[in-house]
Amino acid sequence: MIPSSYGGNYSPLTTTWINATGESNPTILNALNTFEDGLILNSFVSRLPVIYPFVGGNSTKHALNFMNTANFQLTFYGGITHNANGYTPNGINGFARTGILPLTSTPKAGNSFGFYSRTNVNIDGADISSMDNTGSFTGNEIVIKAQDNNTYWNNFDYIVTGYVNYLTNSLGLISNVRTNASTRKLFQGSILKATISSNNTSNNNHEYYLSVRGYNSGGAVSLLSSRNLSFVYFANEAFTDAEMITFSNLVQDLQTALNRQV
């Protein structure tokens, strides 16, 4: 596939985005197109079934998955503000459902998922979460900078395995990467913050939620987050440390092009 920066019109995903959204803002379209070209050049496209770029400033556009606008559209609940900076739940009752099932879209053998936060706050909030509803606290979740300053994260394993105060703030691209059956890694931007030995013993397959702990089937609602997110992704393979640098740079460049980088 020849990136559009080598001549021609917008690249395929950006073209599909235009058709789906009617987006005409050249700043947004050029930012998306440059980002897509970077994904193509680095062979990331097939490894990323889901990216929510949160561009366009309204709930209709923010619901769409850039990698396939027909799949995994977000459904929002409660109080959420949409604007040019992305998606911001109120921390009281706002969250989003993805329709994404962990075992299918983020396999146990290796995966990556994460979000770009524009809010620096300590809060007991799960910005991405899919947890068992058995009370076992196993599953796939990222809770950064909780009120006790710790970052809690798991990836087909137990939430309190390896929780430490890893981060000095809750800004930028935060990634949870399972590199193999016995290792997971935490990145902030391109920086590797933690490597944890922990077996992927959980078979959690509950839907991923954004901005709330994702086991609401029992009616409980907890860990609501108020962070402003401007990017969320799910990858069906692990990124290597070198690939995380490349991917993080692409995401940061996208935010910069949209004038909302942190």
Next chain:
Amino acid sequence: MIAIITQEQRDSLLGVEFIPQTFFNLNVKDINDNYFIDEVEINQCNIQWIKDLPLTVYQPKIQVNPFL
């Protein structure tokens, strides 16, 4: 700020899409076990009886340690 709603009012809003792709969250209760609608939802929806509800300060339920 939030607006307290009754069980009947809550039930009438189940499944209501008040802006595209967005539904009321009717599964959260405040510290006094009241259903409520958040100010953001009130401002975004176009349902007049909701906009006429009095606002009050939100008091959340006390959360037990969610990690252990």
